[in-house]
Amino acid sequence: MKYFIMFGPPGAGKGTHAAPMVKKYNLKHISTGELLRSEIAAGTELGKQAAALIEKGNLVPDEVVEGMIAQTFAKYPEVNGFLLDGFPRTVQQAMDLDEMLEARDEYVTGVISLMIPDEEIKARIKGRALIEGRADDASDETIANRIKTYHAKTEPLIEVYKDKGIYHEIDGVGTIEEVQKRVFAMMDTL
């Protein structure tokens, strides 16, 4: 089983590029953000608790997302692997993921990191707000907090994965087609 991580700041295009990747490489896409939004839409207790944090641009607790990840791993034994999108987002989550995989004698295959500058993040999220109507894309304050949270809590993972020798950075600026070509070219080597 292969385990790929789609990494990058909010708005980098992780979801957009994950869709064709899972088709081409027969992977199961796990987006923790999407799973949380489904919980919110279904009105579950977990969803209610998550909504307040998400709307402010804060992270939900590690154990909540880790529970969702573990459940999804167990559900899809027939795929070639998994594409984790939006997870891990903290150093603790990365350590817990390693532990989860080690227990199955497995490890993270590669980290595909889509990089775009902060100014581009804001512009892209504002564009997406008009199309998808996500609550956390709507306010400047929430967007600013998500960018701050990314730099403080998620960016340190770059060093963690560089040290492991599995970090692969891709320039996320360009048209969807241009970036997709770069992503596929990288994936073909992994």
Ligand code: AMP
């Ligand atoms: P995303 O769709 O990946 O942009 O995620 C939307 C929101 O869901 C984030 O801003 C967080 O509030 C929450 N979220 C998604 N994934 C995680 C995670 N791995 N850890 C904590 N919170 C998360």
